[in-house]
Amino acid sequence: MFDFELSPAMQNIREMIHWFAKTEIRPLAIEADRTHQVPREFLMKLVKMGFGGGSIPGRFGGGKLLGEPEGKKKESEINRIGAIAMEELAWGDPAILLNIPGPGLGGPPVMIMGTPEQQKMAFEVFKDTENPHWGAYALTEPGFGSDVAALSTTAVKDGDYYILNGTKIFITNGARADWNVVFATIDKSLGRAGHRAFLVFKRTPGFKVGKIEQKMGLRAAETAELIFEDCRVHKDFLLGGEEYYEKKVKGGGFKGAMKTFDQTRPLVAAMAVGIARAAYERLVEWINENYMINRPIPRYQRIRELLVEMDREIKTARYLVWQAAWMGDVGKPNTKHASMSKAYAANVAQRVTSKALEIMGRDGLERDNLVEKLYRDQKVFDIFEGTGQIQRIVIYRRLFTKLYHYT
């Protein structure tokens, strides 16, 4: 079936989240960027509204999404609803969005690889409505980002425990997270087959937080260094249990890491669409305030052309996101489409924010101009969750698997 119409539930969620982003998130954006933090009262407001558990299935105590009718959340629309929500929240502010309490990027590996007991253990904390809680995903190390095969945090078996040693960097919400999904290798010579994922809780002996990174963009979002020094993790916290790796799936840890991306890349792409749209809309307001766009002056013609191009690119990016999310919802393999949406949307965010600045001239560069901030924020979207080049490698590898282009 060919249908570009959003379901009533999706439409409802989109409108409610947009309203929330406009009235509650956007007004905090510039100040949060300056101070590198989001007020705790705002985080608590999110928790009370059920945001903390929004991405967790109801059976683990997840809250309902804002605007979602009671008992009506359909698992089959979860990726599309997520994409719609992410676009609106990032439109409000992408850095504040990354502060939203909840399992974050740590959620999908726990859902994909975790045993029911581990899922319960990880998601239990989000039932607390008195404090914000976070989960996080710790893969990147000082020695690698893209090249996951170079993973060098070690996990050495010692009786019922694994001893973790290594350092993770740039981990979103890693310092304040209740738990991190930490990727480590049991034997480097096994390559990806040696990779394992552990659920490491905050106060595990041997785990400590290092420095908080200073960044060009997304300055209100915490990215932390995590240090593991003889960190003892019980085998019950090995995601999926030992048999998951030994019997069920060879190379399970790596596959788990990659599978996570099929789900999260369209969401990250949706955020990039939200950034591009926010910059575009601010530009249109600015043009209305500063120009009589219909006057026949040559440069106005150039501005019209740029606006048409930006509008077209934003919509194209959104449709790629929706297709990748829909494929995830109906169970079609979506690795290539997830990468296409991510690579394209990140580039669109870059082009739109850059052209918006170009048109706004010196006004664009003022420190409290939203577009200046979005221009700094967007850059990360071509870096995390797989850089643009890595997405293109993923796409290229799949170009020749089917010799037709219907999907």
Ligand SMILES: Cc1cc2nc3c(=O)[nH]c(=O)nc-3n(C[C@H](O)[C@H](O)[C@H](O)COP(=O)(O)OP(=O)(O)OC[C@H]3O[C@@H](n4cnc5c(N)ncnc54)[C@H](O)[C@@H]3O)c2cc1C
């Ligand atoms: C704000 C922010 C938040 C982050 N959050 C997290 C998080 O929560 N968890 C986490 O684990 N990590 C996180 N990261 C880290 C992020 O995932 C890595 O930065 C990313 O994977 C890229 O790795 P790198 O920075 O080491 O760059 P590299 O991998 O060293 O890449 C550098 C350049 O080389 C190119 N390149 C690399 N390999 C190839 C290749 N084979 N062919 C062609 N070109 C190539 C890349 O495209 C890039 O242009 C975060 C990063 C940032 C900036």
